[in-house]
Amino acid sequence: MKNPVPVTAADLKRVCSQCNLLELCLPFGMDNQDLHRLDDLVGARRKIKRQQPLYRTGDPFEAIYAIRTGSFKTDVLLEDGREQVTGFQMTGEILGLDGISVELHSCNAVALEDSEVCVISYPRLEELSRLVEGLQHQFHKVMSREIVRDHGVMMLLGSMRAEERLAAFLLNMSQRFTARGFSSAEFHLRMTREEIGSYLGLKLETVSRAFSRFQEEGLVAVQQKHIRILDNSGLKNLIQHQAGLR
Amino acid sequence: MKNPVPVTAADLKRVCSQCNLLELCLPFGMDNQDLHRLDDLVGARRKIKRQQPLYRTGDPFEAIYAIRTGSFKTDVLLEDGREQVTGFQMTGEILGLDGISVELHSCNAVALEDSEVCVISYPRLEELSRLVEGLQHQFHKVMSREIVRDHGVMMLLGSMRAEERLAAFLLNMSQRFTARGFSSAEFHLRMTREEIGSYLGLKLETVSRAFSRFQEEGLVAVQQKHIRILDNSGLKNLIQHQAGLR
DNA sequence: TGTTGCGGTTGACCCACGTCAACCGGAAAA
DNA sequence: TTTTCCGGTTGACGTGGGTCAACCGCAACA
Numbered sequence: 001m002k003n004p005v006p007v008t009a010a011d012l013k014r015v016c017s018q019c020n021l022l023e024l025c026l027p028f029g030m031d032n033q034d035l036h037r038l039d040d041l042v043g044a045r046r047k048i049k050r051q052q053p054l055y056r057t058g059d060p061f062e063a064i065y066a067i068r069t070g071s072f073k074t075d076v077l078l079e080d081g082r083e084q085v086t087g088f089q090m091t092g093e094i095l096g097l098d099g100i101s102v103e104l105h106s107c108n109a110v111a112l113e114d115s116e117v118c119v120i121s122y123p124r125l126e127e128l129s130r131l132v133e134g135l136q137h138q139f140h141k142v143m144s145r146e147i148v149r150d151h152g153v154m155m156l157l158g159s160m161r162a163e164e165r166l167a168a169f170l171l172n173m174s175q176r177f178t179a180r181g182f183s184s185a186e187f188h189l190r191m192t193r194e195e196i197g198s199y200l201g202l203k204l205e206t207v208s209r210a211f212s213r214f215q216e217e218g219l220v221a222v223q224q225k226h227i228r229i230l231d232n233s234g235l236k237n238l239i240q241h242q243a244g245l246r
Numbered sequence: 247m248k249n250p251v252p253v254t255a256a257d258l259k260r261v262c263s264q265c266n267l268l269e270l271c272l273p274f275g276m277d278n279q280d281l282h283r284l285d286d287l288v289g290a291r292r293k294i295k296r297q298q299p300l301y302r303t304g305d306p307f308e309a310i311y312a313i314r315t316g317s318f319k320t321d322v323l324l325e326d327g328r329e330q331v332t333g334f335q336m337t338g339e340i341l342g343l344d345g346i347s348v349e350l351h352s353c354n355a356v357a358l359e360d361s362e363v364c365v366i367s368y369p370r371l372e373e374l375s376r377l378v379e380g381l382q383h384q385f386h387k388v389m390s391r392e393i394v395r396d397h398g399v400m401m402l403l404g405s406m407r408a409e410e411r412l413a414a415f416l417l418n419m420s421q422r423f424t425a426r427g428f429s430s431a432e433f434h435l436r437m438t439r440e441e442i443g444s445y446l447g448l449k450l451e452t453v454s455r456a457f458s459r460f461q462e463e464g465l466v467a468v469q470q471k472h473i474r475i476l477d478n479s480g481l482k483n484l485i486q487h488q489a490g491l492r
Numbered sequence: 493t494g495t496t497g498c499g500g501t502t503g504a505c506c507c508a509c510g511t512c513a514a515c516c517g518g519a520a521a522a
Numbered sequence: 523t524t525t526t527c528c529g530g531t532t533g534a535c536g537t538g539g540g541t542c543a544a545c546c547g548c549a550a551c552a
Contacts, residue, residue, distance in 0.1 A: 076401050080486050084401040098397065100390035107397060126383065130376045137372065143389040144346035150396035151344065151353060155322050155330040157403035158447035162509070193530065201404035203510055208531055224518090224530070240326050408539065439500065449540055454501055470500070470548090 015039035024092025024179060025066050026120070026142060030134040038135065041128050042066070044119040048111040054095060056108050061099030063119045067091050070115020071190050074098075074107045075198070085199040087149070088112070088191060090176055094142050112190035157201045160239070165200040166210045167235040170220065174229055185232075189225045261285035270338025270425060271312050272366070272388060276380040284381065287374050288312070290365040300341060300355040300363060307345030309365045313337050316361020317436050320344075320353045321444070331445040333395070334358070334437060336422055340388050358436035403447045406485070411446040412456040413481040416466065420475055431478075435471045 016027050016038040027038055045068065048054050054065060054072060072089045086107060089095055095117070099105040129136035156165050178184040189196070193204040193211075200207065214220045219235055221228040229235065262273050262284040273284055291314065294300050300311060300318060318335045332353060335341055341363070345351040375382035402411050424430040435442070439450040439457075446453065460466045465481055467474040475481065 074397075076397055078401065078405065078486070082405045084397075084404045086397045086400050097390055098394050100386050101394050106394045126379070126386070130379065130382060133372070133376065136376060140372070140389070141347050143386070143393070144343055146393050147389070147396065148344050148347050148352045150393065150400070151322055151330075151332045153400055154332050154396070154403060155324065157400060158330045158444065159324065159328045192528095198404065204530080205511085205532085206509060208529095209509090212531070240324070438498095450500080451502085451541085452539055454499095455539090458501070 016042055019068075021066075021068065021092040026094060026138055027135070029138055030132075034132050034134045037128065037132055041124055042118045042120055046117050046119055048072075048115045048117065050111055050113050050115075052111055054109040054111065054117060055099075055105045057105055059099075059105045061096070061103045061105055061122065063121050064094055064096035064099075064125065065109075065117040065119060067093055067095065068116040068118055071112045072109050072115065073112055073191060073195055073199075074109050076107045083198050085191075085195050087153070088173075088195075088199065091180060094146075097143055097146055153199075162200075162202055162206050163210050163213065164239045165202065166196075166207060166214070167219075167238045169196065169200060170227065170229065171232070171235055171239075173227075174232070184229070186226075186228045189227060262288055265314075267312075267314065267338040272340060272384055273381070275384055276378075280378050280380045283374065283378055287370055288364045288366055292363050292365055294318075294357040294361045294363065296357055296359050296361075298357055300357065301345075301351045302354050303351055305345075305351045307342070307349045307351055307368065309367050310340055310342035310345075310371065311355075311363040311365060313339055313341065314362045314364055317358045318355050318361065319358055319437060319441055319445075320355050322353045329444050331437075331441050333399070334419075334441075334445065337426060340392075343389055343392055399445075408446075408448055408452050409456050409459065410485045411448065412442075412453060412460070413465075413484045415442065415446060416473065416475065417478070417481055417485075419473075420478070430475070432472075432474045435473060 016022070016025075017032070017035040019025065019027075022028065027035055030038070046054070046065075048070070057077065067089055069091060071091070072095060073085050074087045074089065074095070075083050075085045077083055089109075095109050096105065098107050100122070125135075125139065129139055156168055160168065173187065173189070174184045177187045191199075193207045196202075197204045197207045202210075211220070211222045214235075215222050217234070219229075219231045219238075221230060262268070262271075263278070263281040265271070265273075268274065273281055276284070292300070292311075294316070303323065313335055315337060317337070318341060319331050320333045320335065320341070321329050321331045323329055335355075341355050342351065344353050346368070371381075371385065375385055402414055406414065419433065419435070420430045423433045437445075439453045442448075443450045443453045448456075457466070457468045460481075461468050463480070465475075465477045465484075467476060
């Protein structure tokens with residue numbers, strides 16, 4: 001489509017060594033020298049429009065993706081149409097790890113807003129991580145972190161009550177916004193009540209009611225997708241002090 | 247404790263290249279030459295008595311473990327004592343991947359019966375997998391498979407009804423026993439109803455009732471922990487045809 | 493050989509959450 | 523400007539599975 005053009009300042013800012021997402025992304029903890037070796041690993045970039053899939057279940061696995069801007073959900077579908085949202089991903093987070101196991105993607109990744117990802121060729125990642133110890137180690141950490149996160153979700157789904165689940169979800173979102181330099185107390189959710197519900201194993205009405213209840217109790221101020229956390233420790237208390245049920 | 251003794255035939259049978267678990271374990275798909283390079287990676291072996299932990303939450307992470315004999319559960323505990331079983335592991339499966347992310351284990355791994363594991367030093371695994379492409383690739387696959395498995399459990403917990411969950415659990419166990427050369431139709435569960443319940447996000451009474459119901463309907467024959475599957479496709483149908491609920 | 497204890501089963505009851513349905517408000521389309 | 527639509531909220535009601543409690547049987551141990 002495009003003719004080759006000279007490298008611009010904007011292009012430079014796109015490589016890992018210049019990326020402001022560094023601390024949150026795959027290269028975290030790598031030294032400057034190693035970092036520069038990463039720059040040609042992350043070749044293409046891809047823009048994904050809101051509601052569009054980055055990849056789908058069954059797509060051949062070729063690359064993993066680092067989110068540069070925007071956010072995604074991942075979900076798995078049962079034949080009968082039931083959807084389970086398995087996660088929400090924000091900038092710096094890695095998508096596509098599910099594909100390594102059988103060289104096919106095993107879930108859908110859908111943009112929650114117009115987004116951009118860095119495409120990381122998987123064969124080249126393996127190659128480079130055989131040479132760059134820091135990259136290898138960091139990549140393993142990213143995968144392991146995903147496993148730990150999944151265990152947390154199982155805890156949510158298996159052992160918590162509706163309001164506990166939502167409280168845990170809000171605290172988690174808040175913490176991740178904070179890590180990205182946004183307000184920890186006030187943020188905009190990009191997903192619908194139905195998607196939150198699917199993630200938390202609840203129906204959208206239950207999510208909505210729980211939000212209302214939190215509002216009544218002065219824990220948060222809710223205005224559709226706009227959330228303001230008024231009582232952080234109140235939310236935390238909610239989680240630990242509802243035992244004995246379910 | 248022991249004085250050095252000459253290598254025996256029994257010792258030899260313990261290295262990866264001689265292990266009959268090969269197909270199920272980390273070295274799956276590696277060629278013979280690479281396989282021999284693995285043999286000194288898997289150094290120590292450890293026996294774990296029933297109910298004893300292989301590692302606990304908070305333990306420093308040093309190694310991953312391949313199950314040689316026996317079986318385990320992994321669980322996470324909430325401060326208030328609630329337990330969530332995150333998985334059951336059988337021979338050939340890998341334990342400890344959760345520890346990579348922060349160099350501390352984030353769950354407990356407990357033997358369900360007297361068991362033995364191969365201890366795989368993590369630093370040496372990273373080292374060797376920089377040299378042996380097949381090992382690197384296989385290790386990544388093992389981690390990815392764990393992520394995919396976790397998504398399946400989320401689907402279970404978030405979108406399925408009690409009987410669907412138990413049916414899915416039984417079919418999964420059956421399939422894994424088959425892969426190990428045991429009967430697919432008849433097997434012995436090593437975990438209690440409470441542990442199954444925790445894994446499936448149900449109370450033990452609900453698990454027990456679901457078992458009884460399956461028995462009434464001629465799907466399985468249940469005698470405490472001994473399970474005989476009488477109608478495999480009946481169980482499968484149960485899963486897909488209970489939509490619209492929950 | 494009786495005793496103790498744990499894991500499992502079963503019944504009666506109840507409640508958290510799902511279901512169904514009405515309604516609301518903002519955004520996009522007409 | 524009105525209409526349509528979609529996401530969200532709220533209420534009334536139903537139910538799947540949790541809770542509580544009794545009981546059973548096998549296995550370990552005295």
